[in-house]
Amino acid sequence: MAYKRVKLNEEIVINQIITFHYYELPGSYVxxxxxxxxxxxxxxxxxxxxVRSDSGEFSVKQGEIVFYKPNEFHSGNSNAKFPPNLIIITFDCDSEAMKIFENKRFSVNEQERRLLTQLVNEGYNALTPRLDKPYKKEMKAKKDSLFGSQQLVKLYLETLLIHFARRLRKTDSLSKLASTMNEKKDSDLTNQIIQFMNLTLHKSLSLKEVYNNFTVGRSQLLRTFKVTTGCGVMEYFNRLKIERAKILIREEQYNYTEIAEKLGYSSIHYFSRHFKRSTGMTPTAYARSVKARIENHR
Structure with a gap:
């Protein structure tokens, strides 16, 4: 029997990226x-x-993505009330299928967020300088990168774009697309827990207080949250506190003692220790690093 080979089509092909960044920006960024x-x-x-671009002026909120096609003018300013963390990737792609992304912005679902996480992790493995290095326009492949990391960046990026394109092709409008984001019960429960935690960032919180506020059992709540987010409830709550602390530092409206009080820490010393343990730097060092990013960009 003669074997026949099947040629596999490639709808979206990316062989070169130009920049790849993960930024935490202050509210004053323009x-x-x-x-x-x-x-x-x-x-x-x-x-x-x-955002201001050739396709109009609009806001891009947490969990949303916006595309700029080649030679499209665009600018982006931080929202002063909600300083952003951004993933920004630029790349060459001549594939016809990319036309679907012209003038598009939309919400990203849970599966796509996981792909983004994998993509960013491999970006750290494959590229230099670090993705969070301030405003470096020239990136290079790491000489000592993990085996296959550059190929994984390519594959994850292509896979992500294919997932986006599939969803966009199935929907007639962005409003219909947004309605498909209401995913399973597990995701709904997790979102409710996260909302509850966001409302209690001003105080300390026990695990018992969390599950007492929901009708599901303790074991189911812990399992669901772990599966959906990849971490435990209290670990996630502590991360939220640190992310909120970063925002307050970047807003530059409060001193560190006031931030500690706003986030329910018993003392500035405990806050500083927790912040350094989570980020690898003190609040003061973090504030300096954000300011350095602004100054390096001017």
């Missing part, structure tokens, strides 16, 4: 704008940005 002959997307991981 850009003059730019355009370039390659694709760019910006995913808002936290906070909100205000």
């Amino acid at each position: 850009t003059k704008g730019e355009k370039h002959n390659f694709w760019e997307f910006v995913y808002v991981d936290k906070g909100e940005i205000d």
Whole structure:
């Protein structure tokens, strides 16, 4: 029997990236704008940005992504009330299928967020300087990168774009697309828990207080939250506190003692220790690093 080979089609092919960044920006951040002959997307991981582009003026909120096609002018400013964390990737792609992303912004679902996480992790493995290094326009492949990391960046990016394209092709409008984001009961429960935690960032919180506020059993709550987010309830709550602390530091409206009080820490010393344990730097060092990013960009 003669074996026949099947040629596999490639709908979206990316062989080169230009920049790949993960930024935490202050509320005062403003850009003059730019355009370039390659694709760019910006995913808002936290906070909100205000965008001006050839396709109009609009806001991109947490959990949303916006695409800029080649040679499209665009600029983005931080929302002062909600300083953003952004994933920004620019890349070359001549595939016809990319036309679906022209003038598009939309919400990212849970599966796609996991792909984004994998993509960012491999970006750290494959590229230098670090993705969070302030405003470096030239990136290089790491000489000592993990085996296959550059190929995984390519594959994860192509896979992510294919997932996006599939969803966009199935929907007639962005409003219908947003309605499909109401995913399973597990995701709904997790979102409710996170909302509850966000409302209690001003105080200390026990695990018992969390599950006493929901009708499901303790074991089911813990299991569901762990499966959906990848971490435990109290670990997630502590992360939320640190993320909120970062925002308050970047807003530059409160001193560290006031921030500690706002987040329910018993003392500035406990807050500083917790912050350093979570981020690897003191609040003061973190504030300096954010300011350095602004100064390096001017």
